Amino acid sequence: MALQRVDAFRVAFDLDYAASLSDGEWAQVLASNEWHIMSAENADLLGPVMARFGSKMSVAAQAQTAPPRPIPEGPFQIIGKPAPRIHGFGHVTGFGQYSEHMTQPGMLFMKTLGSPHPHARIKRIDTTKAEAFPGVVAILHRGNLPDLYKDVRIGSGPPDRFLFSEEIFEVGAPIAVVAAASDHIADEATRLIDVDYEVLPAVLDHIDGMKPSTPKQWDNKLDGTILDITPPKIRGNPDQGFASSDVVLENVTTRSAEHHAALEPTTVIAKWDYNSDGRDHATIIGTFRHAHGARNTFSQALKLNQSQVRVITPGYVGASYGSHRDPTLVEIHALLMARMTGRPVRTMNTRAEDFITRTHRTPVRNESKIGVKRDGTIVAYSSKNIGDAGAQRGTGGAAFSTGLEAMYKIENLWQQEITVMTNSYKYSSLRCTEHPNNTLAREPLLDRAAYAIGMNPLDMRLKNLNLEANPDTKQPYNNSGLQEVIVQATDRAGWKEKWHAAKAKEVRPGVFHGIGMAAHSCVHGAGGAPSTGMVILNSDGTMTVVSGAAEVGPGERTTMAMMAGEVIGLPLSRIRISHEVDTDTTSDTGVTAGSRQTISAGWGIFEAAQDAKTQLLDWTVRKLVDDGKRKNPPETVTVTADQLDVQRGVIVYKDDQNKKVKIADVISFAGNPIIGKGAHIHETTWARMAWAAGVAEVEVDTGTGSIRVVKYTAAHDVGRAINPMGVKQQIEGGVIMGIGQALTETLMRDKATGVPLNPNLLDYKVMSIKDVPPVDVVIVEKPKNYGAFGAHGIGEPPIATPASAIINAVYNAIGVWVEDLPLTRARVLAALKNA
């Protein structure tokens, strides 16, 4: 039976397509990894489809308006106190088992032969020489792929992609995989495979892809390789708005392809064995950031059901933030190779393979226009965002910004997003998907307007803030910290003293000081379904926290332990949370993406701990009553659960803390460990937004074009900082990545051949520790009713402000606009010459 694959991404943009789906197809959509990703990363984009097809999605429960939950006010024992990462010792000493360290008896090593061409058809594959190479065990390619898997498609089309495609659409697309006795043997053997390619015309640039003359690569109703052109989103009357403005300004901002450079390259160990009833069973250990989502993908691709697939993420993972996001072909090939050879198969990407075959944030071009009054009021704003989806669409759109023009009062708005497929790096999220781009489209333009009317950019922002509600959905904001982040970031950075007219402060011959700011909002950190967790109170009174939230760097498993401990009343020293996530022993709590786990997994654990605590106190009451009965003479004990509490690991009477009961004694009395479970239903009262502001101070050398960031100040509304140490690290990390992308990072391809030029850590220039400026972190806490303990997630937003703040600071320093990322010396010097 042919597997009719449904395009989950298309469901979000094409309501007619969504309407055409059968119930079975809806089930496929909802189980797909893509849908998980989109609900996590682009919940804002799903509004229209949710509104119309909510019943298909079983989200009726989610749509109910619940009365606001009271936010726990403390005082807290654990929450709000800096806690080192629970598994930090394993991370920094090497005691932690990364996938790379793991072995299996009889393990084979697999390497992939990738296409050197960005678009080609495979005419012939000859593996004779490779098969004869000593140490080679098996080779798998489209010629010998079992029939069962020939119709399996993976990823989001168009165009379609199979496990081994005849037509390939990007450099690095797998042609064959070799399993051998060592990595080096497999590597050498891949070079002995002869492949005849018919090279086809490639589209290497998204602007070229929009031309009517560009050859189509699939049955496309739009020009060239355009995937989507959204109908413009219009608010008010944009034309009239611009006409009635005192000043109208336009700009074009661009960003290039950026890569995560996760320290640990993609690594998996795959095993194929059989259940005792003879059914196939596949196990895979590796660098995944959503074990349950990966299980869905593997079960669909291998035609197994979910109970036949086990996915383990070790928890020691060299970061994700979007890389290692969705399982790719290499993991499925490893499983098939394990099936074929009957031996465990390990494959580990080289650095170049990770750069080329994993996903990226790909290039975007924003054409924006703003109209303002002389008093600084924003009257109209328009933006056309053209995104390069690369060879494989990885989420909604490469440039989508729908629903984000929500932080300023903009009465007249026009926005359109165009997404174009190219035969280049595959698109996906990189510490957020498109939100930083939306900020790039808007914030430098806002500064242009402020300078044009002679207004301080800070005052202009404060004048236009929207603190109440999303202007389109009318959903209210929940205790918005937007004003606070802007005020506190600029106060802390000394904005009032340091801001000056453009090119007014030469600090050394030819070197100019500048300061610039940017504000940001996005939907990340909001959380959402699924949202589950479990805690177990053990017989000695300690607790095991069980969560399916994959640890990929942000420290969420420490956060889970802290939340559970706070709810129950146990110190962290008596709480265990494993580093790994195993689909056989945890429940799905969604993908570690969208900065969602603090709230998603957090609520699951919060409710599980509450459940356990209720049971614990209930058993305590029974035990106290029973203890009374056993006394001689018997006593009638009258106590209710609400008279009791747990503090620092001991059950006490609230009104007399000297009356104590040991947790272990209660569990012994109960005769079973106490199991608390949580499955949280998220209410939909509020527009859940992240609020951020950043201030960059720079020195620009007009002799060399060098930009040095002297200091960066970042303020974020995190609702409530569960672990202030973790929050600070997230913000520092995001800001550092953001500065690197602003100044030096760009993943390049040869324009003639489409071959990657710098897929290595030497030429793709991630900042070194010596390049990192002091980052001053301002944590703003405005607790949210929708967040566990009032928290809002923080993983992604910190990457969003640096590029815009630095562009604005560079203008303040040298009086010219450089708005193409990265802000290279060549671009700075050229802008100075053209000024």
Add this chain to the structure above:
Amino acid sequence: MKGFDLHEPTSVPQAVGLLDQLGVGGKVLAGGSDLVGGVLKDWVTGKGMPLPTALVDITTIPDLHGIKSSGTGLTIGAATTLTDIIESADVQKSIPLLSEAAKTIASPLIRNFGTLGGNINQRPRCWFFRGEDFACYKKGGDFCYAVTGDNTYHAIIGGELCYIVHPSDSATALLALNASAKIAGPSGVRDVAFDAYFHGPREDVLTENLLKANEVMTEVTIPTPAAGTRMAWTKLKDRQVYDFAVVSVAVAFTVDAAGKWTDGRVVLGGVAPVPYRATVVETALKGQDVKAVAKQAAAQIRTVSRPMSLNSYKVDIAQSLIERTLLQALG
């Protein structure tokens, strides 16, 4: 990575004998951060650049380690690590230019393992040369992809056929210090001044210097600079650790009591297929008050620059850095 045999000779004649015997299949290993960690790992190979089947490790030769001081100068063994050079009191005292240059190479980890000989003789960083799928002139192919492709970091001076820039910081400093190399081969030992050691693509596009496959660079000699020699080093890179020069400048010169240039050298890295001696700048400085004419002398670099489509910014940078490095040397 392709498999290879490893030889660990303990004397120079033994190493030369092995290389002579191995022919094109043999290569000198002098640290390996480029040869093994780069060329071999990334399959940098082509018609004119076969991958070696055997490596001859010269760091196992005791004679090639260490820094010796004599009345006339310093002699540094080719297998001496960059860290040893940085930490040498003799180098710091006599030729601080070399210490400063060495400090800016790569990262502490690589400097602990990388050697002077390896640094001087490493292959260029051009991304087309390094890319497995580009059959460029330097690998025996028939095209220079930098001419039509992205040449942001390529040569602005002296490119012909091939537009690589020479990657070695130590070589740039050594040329400014008028150093020479000792080379051992099957027919004996010869001394070659760095002035004559490097060659551009027109001379031989497959190599960057005159070292033959069966030869070993054994040591480098730096003559004691004249008393009062002014020296300075500047290396501009995209990040502060683990990066090659966008442009680097080494200056070593003497001035008279009035501050006028008497003799010296201005050498640039990152701009040409060889460490580039900017004689046009030196000529403009001759007999002049260095401080007064530094700016206009530096501007002379424009007269010899022929930037490519995307790298004219390097000419501006070279000019700024020459001026600043001259002034920095004056103190």
